[in-house]
Amino acid sequence: MKLIMILITGATGHLGNKVIENLLKSVPASEIKALARDEQKAANLKEKGVTIATGDYENIPALDNAMKGINKVLLISGLDENRLEQHKNVIDAAKRAGVERIVYTSVSMTDVSSSVMKDFMGSHFQTEDYIKESGLEYTLMRNSLYMDVIPMFIGEKPNETGVVLPAGEGKVAFALRTEMAEALANVLADDTHANKVYDITNTEAYSFNDIAVSLSELYGKEIKYTSPDADVFAKQLKEYSVPDFAINLTVGFATDIKNNLLNIVSTDLESILNRKPATLKKGLKELYAL
Structure with missing residues (x-):
């Protein structure tokens, strides 16, 4: 019987860590390898029996070493401006x-050419x-x-500040990162x-007005x-000393949301999970610990 080995990149990040947590429910730890920049940050994975490979998307010798004996790779998209070249390094x-196979975390978007972040999102x-x-x-x-990004967009205390974002009435089918990680593990x-x-x-798209309504009910x-x-x-x-990069990213996403570029609704996540994803209200209750 052929041994299936799975490499998870970005393994110490929020998404990668959750993918491995879910994979371990159905795949032996001996068949999972984690690529991490810092082996110490991957100590919790090593304790579970996961093999750790140290390296990053720009260290080609480390990538070659990490790929040895691997059948499937989860390529979690990077955040650097030069991420396309980094991704190419992993694919090569x-x-x-x-x-045999690469699973890649891309973006669900209607028209990337209309995005105010078209270079970054286009990658x-x-x-x-x-x-x-x-x-492959x-x-x-x-x-x-x-x-999970909603609190980053509107703050940790919306009951005090209100929901403020230049997103108009645009909608997004927000889904919990934990459920996306579970879906990735199922596919792998x-x-x-x-x-x-x-x-x-998610199976329904939500505006930030919908978010305000749900938060009103929860609070x-x-x-x-x-x-x-x-x-x-x-x-x-x-004026609040938010870094320029964070400002550009927040306003960029808000503008794309306003223009409904992220308004795509699908049942793919539901099918892969074999259940409906968490609703907006349920997710907000979890994220705000209400």
């Missing part, structure tokens, strides 16, 4: 090692193309925005997803949603 190393689709051109089997998981543990493209979204008080001018909002963040 996988091809050299004879890996997802350039990575997809590079994977397809490599000749693939599974492309086009993720919606994590529901299964051999029936070759050359598939999935939109990993038991009215919480209003305000969508200010993007430039005014950016200036306010600047």
